[in-house]
Amino acid sequence: MAGDVAVRRPDHVVVETASGVGYRLAVSSETLRHVPAIGRPVSLHAHLIVRDDALALFGFHAEEERDLFLLLIGVQGVGPKVAQAVLGGGTPRELVAAIAAGDAARFQAVPGIGKRIAERIVVELREKVGGADWGADAGGGTIEVHRGDDPRLLARDGLVELGWSLAEAEDLLRHAEGETAEELLAHALRGAHR
Incomplete structure (x- = not known):
């Protein structure tokens, strides 16, 4: 679907086509990052879901x-x-x-x-x-x-088990150094107490 952005909201956009018809497309926050400002041209991949009570149009950047x-x-x-x-x-x-x-x-x-x-x-x-x-x-x-052998995943899961949220654990590991899950976990924990 191609046209100009008429409305840009956190969960949807309205794309006005060349014929003057506006289409409301539900979008993810990932797609919204690629949608330009109101009035600018945009092209989105679309998918229509038909239900008994509604037609829902979804838009995707890629x-x-x-x-x-x-x-x-x-x-x-x-x-x-x-x-x-x-x-x-x-x-x-x-x-x-x-x-x-x-x-x-x-x-x-x-x-x-x-x-x-x-x-x-x-x-x-x-x-x-x-x-x-x-x-x-x-x-x-x-x-x-390789399932099960990613040290970062194992270290992240360890931090989550210790009570950090998933986002906090990923943030702690962002700058952690080490080859094994244990080294990464130790480095992340040292960084958490600074």
């Missing part, structure tokens, strides 16, 4: 984001609003890497997703995203993840 949205809404218990919230948690490449790594904690941090749904997302989508090339939005390349 085709990969739309593809991931379609996979997410195919997971039992994940509706369009929850899928949009998941997409707001990073680029499609980052989210696919989290799925491939079995990082259910990343999805649990999304409002509206509990442990069960987060684990279901990882289990149901791991095979589906494994062979796809999700690199177009982040400079290309395939995602290589």
Whole structure:
């Protein structure tokens, strides 16, 4: 869908086409980052969901984001609003890497997703995203993840177990140095007490 941005809100945009018709598209915070100011031209990939009581139009900055949205809404218990919230948690490449790594904690941090749904997302989508090339939005390349041996993931999970939120744990590990999960965890904890 192409046109000019008529309205720009945290959860949706209105795109006015050349014919003068405005279309309201629900967008993730990730897509919203790429939507220009009101009055500027924009082009979004769109997907229409038809329900008995409504027609809902969703807009996506990248085709990969739309593809991931379609996979997410195919997971039992994940509706369009929850899928949009998941997409707001990073680029499609980052989210696919989290799925491939079995990082259910990343999805649990999304409002509206509990442990069960987060684990279901990882289990149901791991095979589906494994062979796809999700690199177009982040400079290309395939995602290589070795489940269970990522020291940063292990250190982050350790910090969460110690009581930090997922965001706080990731922030503490941002500048942590070390080769093993134990070294990263120790460095992060030293930084937390400064």
